[in-house]
Amino acid sequence: xxxxxxxxxxxxxxxxxxxxxxxxxxxxxxxxxxxxxxxxxxxxxxxxxxxxxxxxxxxxxxxxxxxxxxxxxxxxxxxxxxxxxxxxxxxxxxxxxxxxxxxxxxxxxxxxxxxxxxxxxxxxxxxxxxxxxxxxxxxxxxxxxxxxxxxxxxxxxxxxxxxxxxxxxxxxxxxxxxxxxxxxxxxxxxxxxxxxxxxxxxxxxxxxxxxxxxxxxxxxxxxxxxxxxxxxxxxxxxxxxxxxxxxxxxxxxxxxxxxxxxxxxxxxxxxxxxxxxxxxxxxxxxxxxxxxxxxxxxxxxxxxxxxxxxxxxxxxxxxxxxxxxxxxxxxxxxxxxxxxxxxxxxxxxxxxxxxxxxxxxxxxxxxxxxxxxxxxxxxxxxxxxxxxxxxxxxxxxxxxxxxxxxxxxxxxxxxxxxxxxxxxxxxxxxxxxxxxxxxxxxxxxxxxxxxxxxxxxxxxxxxxxxxxxxxxxxxxxxxxxxxxxxxxxxxxxxxxxxxxxxxxxxx
RNA sequence: GAUCCUUUAGCUCAGCUGGUUAGAGCAUCUCACUUUUAAUGAGAGGGUCCUGGGUUCGAAGCCCAGAGGGAUCACCA
Numbered sequence: 001x002x003x004x005x006x007x008x009x010x011x012x013x014x015x016x017x018x019x020x021x022x023x024x025x026x027x028x029x030x031x032x033x034x035x036x037x038x039x040x041x042x043x044x045x046x047x048x049x050x051x052x053x054x055x056x057x058x059x060x061x062x063x064x065x066x067x068x069x070x071x072x073x074x075x076x077x078x079x080x081x082x083x084x085x086x087x088x089x090x091x092x093x094x095x096x097x098x099x100x101x102x103x104x105x106x107x108x109x110x111x112x113x114x115x116x117x118x119x120x121x122x123x124x125x126x127x128x129x130x131x132x133x134x135x136x137x138x139x140x141x142x143x144x145x146x147x148x149x150x151x152x153x154x155x156x157x158x159x160x161x162x163x164x165x166x167x168x169x170x171x172x173x174x175x176x177x178x179x180x181x182x183x184x185x186x187x188x189x190x191x192x193x194x195x196x197x198x199x200x201x202x203x204x205x206x207x208x209x210x211x212x213x214x215x216x217x218x219x220x221x222x223x224x225x226x227x228x229x230x231x232x233x234x235x236x237x238x239x240x241x242x243x244x245x246x247x248x249x250x251x252x253x254x255x256x257x258x259x260x261x262x263x264x265x266x267x268x269x270x271x272x273x274x275x276x277x278x279x280x281x282x283x284x285x286x287x288x289x290x291x292x293x294x295x296x297x298x299x300x301x302x303x304x305x306x307x308x309x310x311x312x313x314x315x316x317x318x319x320x321x322x323x324x325x326x327x328x329x330x331x332x333x334x335x336x337x338x339x340x341x342x343x344x345x346x347x348x349x350x351x352x353x354x355x356x357x358x359x360x361x362x363x364x365x366x367x368x369x370x371x372x373x374x375x376x377x378x379x380x381x382x383x384x385x386x387x388x389x390x391x392x393x394x395x396x397x398x399x400x401x402x403x404x405x406x407x408x409x410x411x412x413x414x415x416x417x418x419x420x421x422x423x424x425x426x427x428x429x430x431x432x433x434x435x436x437x438x439x440x441x442x443x444x445x446x447x448x449x450x451x452x453x454x455x456x457x458x459x460x461x462x463x464x465x466x467x468x469x470x471x472x473x474x475x476x477x478x479x480x481x482x483x484x485x486x487x488x489x490x491x492x493x494x495x496x497x498x499x500x501x502x503x504x505x506x507x
Numbered sequence: 508g509a510u511c512c513u514u515u516a517g518c519u520c521a522g523c524u525g526g527u528u529a530g531a532g533c534a535u536c537u538c539a540c541u542u543u544u545a546a547u548g549a550g551a552g553g554g555u556c557c558u559g560g561g562u563u564c565g566a567a568g569c570c571c572a573g574a575g576g577g578a579u580c581a582c583c584a
Contacts, residue, residue, distance in 0.1 A: 005553050006517055006535050065544080072541035089541060112534080126542050148518040149534050151545040159545055160519045160533055166576045167518090178518095222583070267583050268508085277584070424584070455583085480584050504575065
């Protein structure tokens with residue numbers, strides 16, 4: 001492998017550090033006392049510009065900038081919290097005759113990106129920047145590749161930003177080091193997940209783990225990733241959803257379960273789809289989809305506030321300010337179509353629906369049934385217009401093989417999806433618990449599969465057996481975590497909210 | 508899978524209609540500098556111009572094929 005000039009210099013520096021008798025990759029614990037951020041935020045200063053509360057601090061991190069002025073230098077150390085400036089003077093770190101620690105190690109052999117630890121007192125410079133006056137300096141780890149050097153001026157303007165998307169995604173570690181805003185997005189993601197867990201735990205739900213490797217892929221309409229179990233000599237699938245397993249646990253007597261589920265779908269990739277993505281699903285016995293709408297409003301309001309901090313339940317998405325304070329509008333699908341297109345689909349048979357679709361310039365193909373046609377009309381004319389959180393309720397039965405039939409509306413099911421900023425972020429039903437009805441729905445799915453639909457659900461006899469033992473009336477819901485994070489962080493691409501998005505292999 | 512855009516130094520980018528030895532800033536190297544902060548001043552090095560063919564006296568730039576990335580679309584969450 002060809003190494004660049006800068007890499008060669010760094011390897012040469014590594015050797016020379018060893019020759020100085022310094023281990024460039026030391027093993028021992030380094031006792032950090034403070035983080036950069038707390039020093040910058042909490043340091044107090046006396047008349048002499050010396051810190052009164054930070055007389056001796058020890059910090060560690062990467063050297064990210066260095067400005068050498070002969071016998072003294074300023075540099076920046078970046079740790080997990082941010083950056084702090086350090087001031088290094090030759091005679092302070094090398095008080096004796098031997099000035100090698102400063103002249104050789106600090107000035108020559110140290111490269112940007114190296115890990116160092118420093119101990120010293122905090123003071124304020126002439127220009128007013130909080131800094132650490134270093135008296136002890138420890139080498140903690142060598143960086144053999146040059147990081148992109150991103151500079152920011154007084155006005156916060158960024159120069160030479162590390163912005164190549166391919167490099168940022170393939171080398172997320174570099175992205176995280178040099179682009180602090182990227183780190184903020186992922187910290188928000190963690191906050192969001194934690195807030196959801198806290199909310200659900202607070203409702204008394206049990207967090208569970210169900211199989212990712214499944215013999216029968218159920219619970220959603222999608223193409224699975226297929227693999228093979230050698231010992232059992234049988235095909236297996238990475239889960240496309242965990243729904244059927246969570247329902248088995250409701251059968252088993254848990255009243256309320258949830259799982260953060262990594263799901264895998266073998267389909268196209270774009271800025272809202274990654275082959276591997278995260279959902280949160282929860283199922284609660286003796287509840288219906290109306291209760292679930294109430295709960296969804298409470299949960300979203302609560303978690304958005306937690307992520308934003310304080311009492312703010314609003315996020316900016318594109319140009320829209322979205323308010324997650326409940327209650328949200330609840331709009332039956334047929335009413336939504338009427339509102340946005342003027343067409344009434346209530347009671348329309350397939351031929352009438354086709355005529356409506358034609359008037360609305362919705363492209364159809366011959367294989368589509370009633371449910372699919374309605375879904376197409378909705379997708380083309382309504383979905384993008386649902387900006388503030390809106391529950392669309394009461395879907396056609398054909399699209400929802402795991403959903404209980406509507407208690408009063410013929411041909412519909414008790415299902416809702418939550419739309420925000422023109423995109424679906426949650427899908428929920430009153431769960432179908434009639435095993436005889438469920439078997440018929442599976443049979444319809446199998447029929448679709450026989451006609452070539454590779455996204456239909458396979459028959460799951462064990463799941464039916466569980467339902468035959470009896471499942472209480474139950475409400476369930478699934479949220480797409482990645483899309484929720486995109487919404488909360490204002491990101492337009494799923495790749496910006498996944499640490500390691502799927503990429504094609506490097507050449 | 509389709510269409511369009513894109514790929515030049517470690518990073519961010521110029522590079523005209525095809526014409527000397529492919530440029531800049533940062534980074535790197537050498538020298539100077541004890542309160543700088545996009546540090547500064549002086550000098551230097553660094554290139555598979557994504558890959559492979561072709562056209563041409565001559566290709567980073569044109570043509571063909573391929574790869575990576577992005578956008579839009581289709582499928583989907």
